[in-house]
Amino acid sequence: MTSDFDAVRQLRKQGVDPFQRANVLDLVTPSDAQAKSTTGQMQAATAKMSPAEARVQLPQTVQRQQTLPSTQVGAGDNPADRRAGEIRRIQKDIAKRRRKNIIALMGRLAMFVFLPTLAAGYYFYVMATPMYGTHSQMVIKQAASTGGGGLGSLFQGTGLATQTDSTTVQSYMTSLESFIRLDADHGFTEHFSDPNIDSIQRLASDATRDDAYDVFLNHVQIGYDPTEGFLKMEVIAANPAKSQEFSEALISYAEEQINQQTLRVREDQMSGAQETYAAAKSRRVEALAELVSIQEEVQQSDPLAQSAALQQRITTLEIRLDDERLNLASLLENSRPNAASLSATESEIGLLEDQIALLRGELSGGNGGSLVSNNARLRQAEENYVFQVTNVQATLMQMDTARIEATRQSLYLTISVPPIAPDSPTYPKAFENMLLAFLIFSGIYLMISLTVSILREQVSS
Template sequence: QVKTEQPNLPSTDVMDAAARARSVMEIQQDIAHRRRRKMAMLFLRLACLVLLPTLIAGYYYYAIATPMYATKSEFVIKTAGGGASGAASLFAGSALATVQDSITVQSYLSSRDAMLRLDGDLGFKAHFQNLEIDPLQRLDPDATNERAYAVYKDRVKIGFDPTEGIIKMEVVAADPETSAAFSNALIRYAEERVIDLTQRLREDQMAGARESYEEAEQAMLAAQNEVLRLQQEMGVFDATSDAAAVMGQISGLETQLQQKNLQLQQLLDNARPNQARVEGVRGDIRRLEALIADLRSKLTVAGGSSGNSLASVSGQLRIAETNLATRTALMQQALQQLEVARIEANKQTRFLEPGVTPVAPDEPTYPRAFENTILAFLIFSGIYLMVSLTASILREQVSS
């Protein structure tokens, strides 16, 4: 006997009103039960993933975190003079004139070099390795410089306002005295760096003028030594004075020679001159002429201990003295240029002027327990929301 399959037909049973109401109530109860279960799971997830981490964070900030003290300070880098000309005068005295130096100082204070120097002077690493600091903020006893530098960047905040040229610094430490000491030390480092930058600028601007002055001074000294050498070798202090003295002697002898010639003429005018007196006068004339010739030869003919004539000595000394005068004038001109360069360099001198000096705080600045707790709640809530949305999207993608 072959069985034929019966098609699935709708039920012929008709539900009465009570059964229908009971079925609707069961469905509503099931929906309410599922809703309560989902809400319970939601609150459980919120409690585990948001509220519990927030409570832990709040407990840490209120009960465990070590109070930190922040010392704030402000300073500005200025130039000494405003005598710039041309385009440079447009920015002289403004923040734009020193913005590059300010950025350099900001970079230096945020560098490892500043951290290592602060550690060497005041023990930065040892301060944050203190066992009184909570474990999350404390440095390990064997912490590396990189780890210490990470703490340094977190505890030393340097800001620069380019519109006003003000460098703002906040230094955080576990006690107010240390915080103020760290801040003062960093300001001192910044001032030394500004002085170093100024010194380099001055050296660059004055290098050429100083080199020219030194060359002119050496040339002047060489010319002076040449004059001294000629005076010592020739045994003459002042050739002009010696020549004048010789010429004075020659003039006196020529006067005597003229008198002797007149005396001889007087003797010869007699009809019977005295020959003895005539010969005596003639002898005097010959001696005077020989003496005058000898003196004149000293002026023009080489001889004597130096082997040079007085005219030659005078010429050489005059050339050397003229060279000395020229070198002296050039040295004076180079000295004036050096002074001008020094004045211009002084106008470009940078100096650090504190606006807000470091003062040790009397109350802890960090942690800000309430703000940090609220921030932790918002962060955990955001993370939970992102994870929930991602999971919902993935479920929809998988189910479809």
Template sequence: MANDQTPTDSESKIPPKRTRAYLRKARQKARRIGLEATDDEHAARLLEELGVDVLNDDVSLINVGKTADSAPAQQDSTDLIDNVSANFMLNDADRLAEVHAIQRDLIRRRRVRLFLLMLRLLFFVVLPTFLVGRYYYTIATDMYETQSEFVIQKSEAAGASALGGLFSGTGFANSADSITVQGYLTSREAMMRLDDELGYRAHFQQEFIDDLQRLSSDASLEDAYELYEKNVKVGYDLTEGVIHLEVIAASPEISQAFSNALIDFAEERVDELSKRVREDQMDGAQKAYDTAETEMFAAQAEVLRLQQSRGVLSADAEIAAQMGIINSLELQIEDKLLDLAEILDNPNPNVIRSDILEREIDRRIERVAYLRQKLTETTSSSVSLATISGELQIAETNMLTRQAMLQQSLQLFETARVDAGRQVRYLSIGVTPIAPDVPTYPRKLEGTILAFIIFMGIYIMVSLTVAILREQVSV
């Protein structure tokens, strides 16, 4: 018979490895067939003694009996089979009671799990959200935000190019200046100047401000700058060229004062952006004009000196006068020569009259020679009119040249002034800073809802991570 045969080594089965999943399944199967086991190891050992395959889901009295018939004849195995048979031979009432007990156990476990879930949600989500809401509604100091808008513009001439006029009304025209001003307003330099003039750090070190927003009394420059970056927001709209300024402070009046001061700082910086270019252009043009004016005055003084030293107002007029005298004398000489010729043509010429005419002609010829000599020859006691005329012409030509250069310098100066006017940048305020009458921050409801969403998201991510890790470890 089967019970009298001893299985050989080849027919004996190698016991499976008892992993955690194997032990958990052994406990479940032992509970299904009614075995009373103290722990997972005991359940696995009982099933192995009965010859029940733990990994096989088909469990019944027939399978248990078959495995018991093929197993060695032992008293303990027979007792276990009897117990199993007794447990399976239950009436309908007992079976229904067992089902109800199992359902109650499942309900109890679900309630416990739901209670633990609600407890975790209460501890990790609701309680932190409550603390955040309590801070916003009861502890946080009210902050006031002052908003303003301004644009940076520059002067444009009426004859500006078509391409320049195309972009003049957009943010591209002064984008570099606007970005520079934006960077300046968010810099440490602006914060330090605001602190020096209006006491920025002292304002946020007041005792009535809550601990999270108050600046400590021994705060460093970096701590103050971090607070400044948080409370001063500067945005630039590239399409419209508008700079948006938002300043937050613990008082509406102080917020407005901070905003006005920052706008003044921005206006000064805008003026400084083109100041050096304007000054260089104007300085160069002014120096050229001053030099031309000085040289022109020197040329005029030289002409005046020559006129005074030579005693000639105009060389041309003096020469014309001298030539008029010479021409008049030569005409007189011609008349006298004609008279002398008529006298000498007589058979008995008047000697006395002819001698008088000859002496008059000689005197006039000498006078003409002297006048001509005076025009061209220079002596130790006098200077010729030709020399005087040459000196005056050179001086007058130099004076005219200097006058032309002065006129050109004046035109260049006016051009530089116009160009410098084009380089002028100025700040136009679109939205004037107005002190708010109600606190802007904290936004209590929005902040509380945001905190709830953040804590819930963190809880869900951590729960999913733990569940995945637990599943990976149990497999």
């Protein structure tokens, strides 16, 4: 209902006249008891009512209370002002918390980054003992080959040909054996145990050999450049003279190591060639002795010529024998041959046959052996002697070749930059070290912060 008139209209539309009391009572149809009670109560109430109250009351409209904010408010209750105040309060709270976070961050940075960096800078600028670094540069070269060619000669004398030798020498110069020699010869441990050196760089008096070796590795820096084949070395010491002394000692150790690397190869090559040459010479001497012994035994200086002479004499006698035999045959053809001529011819034939037999005996078995066997023995001895002479010449050439090869295998350490003691301290590099310390501490702090943040997020989730 929107008004009193609307309420009356709706009641009359349903057949109820709100201005008639009977009609109003007819709307209610209670039971008899209730009707009686209700009628009594209504009569009593009507009797008690005043005339003004007893008049008929029409339905009244209900005033709906508006719950919307009123525009009639005071100046202090303005929503815009209230929102601005809330925003200012939130901004102040955020700024306060931001200041607290920044202060806490700066405190942590100061504790874990700035203070350690300042302490490191104080050490490098004030407390650290100046150190002197002596630089040197060397290269290992191989003797040039006098002959040959091919692929191996392309790299002859270059860094590629001596790369393995260079790395071997580098390893030896930083080895424990090299440190022991340097300490025994030049007092490396004693030098770094000097009380004038600051406590951080100083070697303790009761330090072990391994501790001293660690100091040696930190103060002797050797690098190899494979592109050019150079060995670069820097030796650091608290005294420039000592730094140069240590460098020169290590270079001498390197030279000894290079010589020892090729000494065995060269000795093996030369010893083999020398043994072969000595054995060939010995066999030549034995062959010559055997030849002389056979010549003395048969008493023949030239058996071939003697055999040829005997053979020629036998041939001559055989020709004369044939002539005498022909002469004898011609005498025997006569019916009455001359007895004296026949006897002389027969005697001559006998003498020729005896002489031929004697010469043949000398040719086949005279003087304890046949001339043929003696000739064969002499020829064999001569051939053996000639062979041994040829063998000695071949081994001599082989020994010369081995000597050349051994010379080619030789390695040489050439010092391109000699060690010279510096005038001013090389270390510590205070600014670079301080910057490095700052970066290290910053990195450690950043890693720890990220780890804590990740763990906190995982726990809170």
